[in-house]
Amino acid sequence: MGQPTKESILYDEEGSEDDEMGDMNVELSESESESDSDEEGDVKLLEPSKKAIYNREGLDEKRQDIIWPENVGWIHRLSIDITQEQEVDVNDDLKREASFYTQALEGTRQAFEKLQSMGLPFLRPPDYYAEMVKTDAHMEKVKRRLLTEQKEMEEADERRKAREAKKLSKEIQAQKTKERAKQKKDEIESVKKWRKQRQQSGFAGDVNDGELELPFEDSKAFERSSKRRPGVAPGDRSGGKARQFSGKGKKGMDKKRKGTEFKNSKFGFGGRKGMRKQNTADTTDDVRAFNKGGMAGNNKRKR
Amino acid sequence: MVKKRKHSETKAVEPTNKDDDNSVQERPKRTLLGWKDKTEVKETESSPAVFRNKEKVLVTCSRRINYRYRHLMLNVVSLLPHCKKDNKVESKSSKGATLNELVELKSCSSCLFFECRKHKDLYLWMAKCPSGPSVKFIVNAVHTMEELKLTGNHLRGSRPLLSFSSNFDNDAHWKLVKEMITQIFGIPKEHRKSKPYHDHVFNFSIVDGHIWFRNYQITVPHNESDKVARGGLDKMTLIEVGPRFCLNPIKIFGGSFGGPTLYENPLYVSPNQIRALEKRQKAGKYAKKVKAKKRRKMHELSNPLEPNEFADMWKE
Structure with a gap:
């Protein structure tokens, strides 16, 4: 309940x-x-309140009280009125600042003309040095900041360029590999074709083999072998690894392949050995085998 | 030594200014044509006492002022060579009388009083002192001169040009404010701390019912500053020096720091109210959530889901 x-x-x-x-x-x-209507923290009433005081006569009277006499020269006042062409949106910072800037510039020009007509000096001459509003130390800071900003911008630019270049080079690389693969395929194809042709003709061309056109013979088929490979002695036919050799080996030999392969690559298998034992630039630069305790030995020797 | 030299330099230049105004231009005319002068020159001549601007501004602030606003005040002090800075004043109800006394003591004719409340809100009192009107502004969007993005610089104490937007002449209260600004921010001619050149411009413009203040340096490209008299007008550029602020008038009083209210901003909402509103908004968040939840529940109850005929289609 x-x-x-x-x-x-x-x-x-x-x-x-x-x-x-x-x-x-x-x-x-x-x-x-x-609050949506104004973001800068000052909220306005949407409608003006009715009871707000507005004493026009009083304001005018006060103004007449404090105003300078009419005939005071402009040089005392230095004030200029500039008409604003259109309403500016307050929340658009750029437009607002631009309007202020144009207003100030326009005013400066007018004032300048007035001053000029009076024959008065306007800007300070370049050799007139006096205390400035901002100290030199402060201006140094400003300058430094500008410089760093510029530098940062440049660096960012450079980075972007590098990134783009990298992208481009990647593309080029991909294209190259594609081309290479295509070339290889073509070559194989041509060999096959040639073989077929030979078979079809019943090995008739056996006798005049040398006269047969071998498309792969004169082109770039063997170009690679002539290229120098790094870390391989000039006479080393195994290419430092004897991979080609083992690849050609029969399947039965696979089991002992590893040891053999290594040994072959190290000690060679066939071919002239003499060239292989010569130093090349790479082996000379290789400091791995140097004696590391050399310094201590030196010290001992000194004593 | 350096100071002395500077002083003599300014002195040396200043008399020529004055002469340009009065005697140098007159003299040939007097000899040639007797007393036929330009009207302007005649007026100054004929007026019984030559007008002399003896404005002096007392600049001070309330106690417990924020550092940012204090810097703004110091910037204003550095911009106005005809001002006197004074100690902080306790901001309480009797501050008007204190300030009036202070102004009199310092023999100033106007006063800028930066009043900070709650470490957040800056109010600026602009007052003409013995009897004149006073205006109370709230200051928004303050940027001090120390900010590094404001890259300009100008002579300390050179007389600024004052550029007003034309909507200052639209209404009585704006007219009054404009007059006060010209008197307070304009540096008196031939003030002893002022310099004889004009290399910066104060820009006052009314946008959205606020007075926006900007200070620009006037520059022309290098090694042409002597030619500027002839053709440098188009090449003139401005660089902002700072500070920046935005004044929103709240009230205009008849006396200095008090007296009858002549004007009240009808659109003004005090920042305290704004904060209170915000707070209430935050408080309302939870209530809204609860309400939404309840509404959802009611909605679900009133619109039950139709039984789905394919619900157990794949179960067999």
């Missing part, structure tokens, strides 16, 4: 709260719209 009553009470409470919240929400939505 107790529970339902409790629930009903709760419901009642919620209902009443709800009403209050509803009221609040209305206010809040109003306030939101207000």
